[in-house]
Amino acid sequence: MGLLRLLKTQFLCHLIICYVFLVSGIIINFLQLCTLPLWGINKQLARRVNCRLAYCISSQMVAMLEWWSGTECSLYTDPESYKLYGKENAIVILNHNFEVDFLCGWTFCERFGVLGSSKVLAKQELAYMPVIGWMWYFLEIVFCKRKWEEDRRTVAQSLQRLQDYPENFWFLLYCEGTRFTEKKHKISMEVAEKKGLPKLKYHLLPRTKGFCVTAQNLRGKVTAVYDSTLNFRNNQTPTLLGMLNGKKYHADLYVRRIPLDSVPEDESECAAWLHKLYQEKDEFQEQYSQTGRFPGPIVTPPRRPWALINWLFWVGLLVCPLCMLVLQLIYSGSAFTVVSTVVLCLTGTEEGKEEGGGKEGGAKSHYC
Numbered sequence: 001m002g003l004l005r006l007l008k009t010q011f012l013c014h015l016i017i018c019y020v021f022l023v024s025g026i027i028i029n030f031l032q033l034c035t036l037p038l039w040g041i042n043k044q045l046a047r048r049v050n051c052r053l054a055y056c057i058s059s060q061m062v063a064m065l066e067w068w069s070g071t072e073c074s075l076y077t078d079p080e081s082y083k084l085y086g087k088e089n090a091i092v093i094l095n096h097n098f099e100v101d102f103l104c105g106w107t108f109c110e111r112f113g114v115l116g117s118s119k120v121l122a123k124q125e126l127a128y129m130p131v132i133g134w135m136w137y138f139l140e141i142v143f144c145k146r147k148w149e150e151d152r153r154t155v156a157q158s159l160q161r162l163q164d165y166p167e168n169f170w171f172l173l174y175c176e177g178t179r180f181t182e183k184k185h186k187i188s189m190e191v192a193e194k195k196g197l198p199k200l201k202y203h204l205l206p207r208t209k210g211f212c213v214t215a216q217n218l219r220g221k222v223t224a225v226y227d228s229t230l231n232f233r234n235n236q237t238p239t240l241l242g243m244l245n246g247k248k249y250h251a252d253l254y255v256r257r258i259p260l261d262s263v264p265e266d267e268s269e270c271a272a273w274l275h276k277l278y279q280e281k282d283e284f285q286e287q288y289s290q291t292g293r294f295p296g297p298i299v300t301p302p303r304r305p306w307a308l309i310n311w312l313f314w315v316g317l318l319v320c321p322l323c324m325l326v327l328q329l330i331y332s333g334s335a336f337t338v339v340s341t342v343v344l345c346l347t348g349t350e351e352g353k354e355e356g357g358g359k360e361g362g363a364k365s366h367y368c
């Protein structure tokens, strides 16, 4: 095992990474709070500033994927559509199978220059999460309670506010509404059967209301739907902890650009359109599981240095005070404190090794 590889599995390194993420996140949340008076004076400037501040948080996680774990991201798409990515507003529809699929989404956002402004229809609970949830408040992320009677009005209102958003953005929708498990799949296929819809093998039955309300309220602002299907090579099941341990994965993303004009405006037609799209997505996943690839040519958008530069900046800024704190602990702490800290680090490293290295090549349990 190389020295760098060994370093990546050390619990102490993981502690430092999480410390930098949390402390810098809280600092940035505070800076975002300081922009509140600006919203009343110059709203568009406040939005632009908040996009940059949000980038400083989300790009740290992207840097962990790209530079620390070295995960590769390949894109299957046609070259004509490729030219438009990052240059227009889009609704992104993504399958939800992996713990890290949002992070792969963010990585593509970073490579096409829309990471700071990227948006999602997220569950309300995430709004209260420190750092990311608080950052989202200032990014005007759309939250839902997954109770349509309440969401119908609030989601539409939040979407309408994006009509004059000054930066290009991608709006992510996990239409399945939750992460794939066998149990949820079984239940949702019972719903499909009751509704007379064809069964899906790799996806849950999509919830159509969120997509229809999004298409309706972003019309005129958004020009396309990016139908995106994500999978990982060699049946890998990537996790955040695996990435923190420096484990390298290979993501394949298949993206079809569909002009928003071709999505029906009528609600029931729009719902039927989405169901048909998910049947097609299921076929792409079937092809991937048979052949190990999606249709069409592969392009790999290059990683950019900015995420790494931002990360190194925060490491530089925050690790010095941490070292001083540790030195103070060593000088003033009892032998018991020092020994128990070392034991904690070693235990954490052993557990981390199991998570990062133990699952290599493991079959995905949810794929039949």
Ligand SMILES: CC/C=C\C/C=C\C/C=C\C/C=C\C/C=C\C/C=C\CCC(=O)SCCNC(=O)CCNC(=O)[C@H](O)C(C)(C)COP(=O)(O)OP(=O)(O)OC[C@H]1O[C@@H](n2cnc3c(N)ncnc32)[C@H](O)[C@@H]1OP(=O)(O)O
Pocket (backbone or CB within 6 Å): 085, 092, 094, 102, 104, 105, 106, 108, 109, 118, 119, 120, 121, 122, 123, 126, 144, 145, 146, 147, 148, 149, 151, 170, 171, 172, 173, 174, 175, 176, 177, 178, 187, 188, 191, 204, 205, 206, 207, 208, 209, 210, 211, 226, 228, 255
């Ligand atoms: C070039 C590169 C391209 C792409 C790069 C990729 C991505 C990058 C883009 C952006 C990145 C940005 C950010 C990413 C960062 C982080 C994201 C992290 C986390 C967010 C994840 C979440 O929070 S997911 C959960 C929240 N989101 C959703 O739920 C969205 C989907 N849901 C909906 O749309 C719902 O309709 C709703 C929430 C609006 C309302 O839900 P509710 O349940 O109240 O109503 P429904 O209408 O959905 O339900 C009733 C109908 O559903 C039928 N039913 C019942 N049971 C089921 C079932 N098990 N499955 C399916 N359907 C069911 C029921 O019969 C009702 O049917 P009707 O016919 O009466 O409608």
Ligand SMILES: CCCCCCCCCCCCCCCC(=O)OC[C@@H](O)COP(=O)(O)O
Pocket (backbone or CB within 6 Å): 017, 018, 021, 060, 061, 064, 102, 123, 126, 132, 177, 178, 179, 240
């Ligand atoms: C630099 C890196 C430092 C690492 C620190 C780790 C930070 C953790 C960031 C968490 C990111 C939040 C993303 C949440 C994704 C999520 O929660 O999706 C919810 C969906 O599944 C549906 O949920 P449900 O239907 O309720 O199961």
